[in-house]
Amino acid sequence: MAQRFHKMHGLGNDFVVFDARVAPVEITPARAHAIADRHTGIGCDQLIVIEPSTVATARMRIWNGDGSEVESCGNATRCVAMLLGDGATIETLGGILDATITKIGTTGAASVDMGAPRFDWDAVPLDYPMDTMALPLAWDGLAPIAPPIALSVGNPHVIFFVPDTDAVDLEAAGRPIEHDPVFPERINVNVATIESRSRIRLRVWERGAGATLACGTGACATAVAAIRSGRVDSGVTVALPGGELVIDWQPGGTIRMTGPATHVFTGELDMDAFPA
Structure with a gap:
């Protein structure tokens, strides 16, 4: 079955985008991983499906290259906004985002309200309570100038x-x-x-x-x-x-x-x- 797609990118972070607002597109972790493969698929960092929404202009679902579905992707949100048009609202697992179309010089661009950040340890989430502004953690290979x-x-x-x-x-x-x-x-x-x-x-x-x-x-x-x-x-x-x-x-x-x-x-x- 032939399926139309868009290849898009935001600053080189690239996406395969399916518009499933009229007819559904079935994506599974295995299929997302296969399509994202740069040698045997189309190749992308993330695979995006635009679906109908009852609370926004459209719903955006996001699969990483390894097939895992995730909550949010800022660069993909700008790309989807360009397809949906100015003033679109986009439902994601991370919340509802609103976008406006603009330009940077002569380049097409979008401005997106990404919602409010959350700093509570269980909102990140972390495995146990700690100060998220100064994590008492360290890893080999990194020498930060302050706690992460x-x-x-x-x-x-x-x-x-x-x-x-x-x-x-x-x-x-x-x-x-x-x-x-x-x-x-x-x-x-x-x-x-x-x-x-x-x-x-x-x-x-x-x-x-x-x-x-x-x-x-x-x-x-x-x-x-x-x-x-x-x-x-x-x-x-x-x-x-x-x-x-x-x-x-x-x-x-x-x-x-x-x-x-x-x-x-x-x-x-x-x-x-x-x-x-």
Whole structure:
């Protein structure tokens, strides 16, 4: 059976997007993993399905490259917003998000309200109570300048502020932290360097996907952690390997993420070649 899809990316964080608002698309962990394979499938960091919603313009479901379904993806939200149009609201497992279409120079972009961050240990979640603004934890391969910070922005993140993010072996550090039992739902690992009051350099190890060129929720979580700890000001630019996002957040409010979203091509695949 032929199934139409969109190939899109946000700062190089790439997606296969199916629009299932008219006819359902059956995705299982095995099928998502097979389609995401860059050698024998289409290839992507995450697979996205847009479905009907009774509470928003549409519902977005997200599968990582390993087949696991997750709550939220900031870069994918901007891409889906570009398909849905200005003023769309998007239902996710992490909450309902609203988006507006804009431009950065001549490049198409979207601005998304990502909801409010959560700092309670059981909201991240962690395996047992501890101070999420100063985790009493350490791992080999990382030498942060302060204790790591954990929070949820619809999905779980831990942030390490380091002298030079490019000097960190992200795979060696990220994989064991992602799977540490202290994080019962696994964790996204952010390694960040503060360059000024208005700029952060960031690399992200995404749970279920590995190192990616960009992570929208990682940029949100890192910016919030940096603002709350007094390191930067709101309206901070987060520079990732794939490009830049601007994050606005005031304590007690919601997070606003602005950045580009790119439609690469539209294609068709034979779903029967990827058994459910």
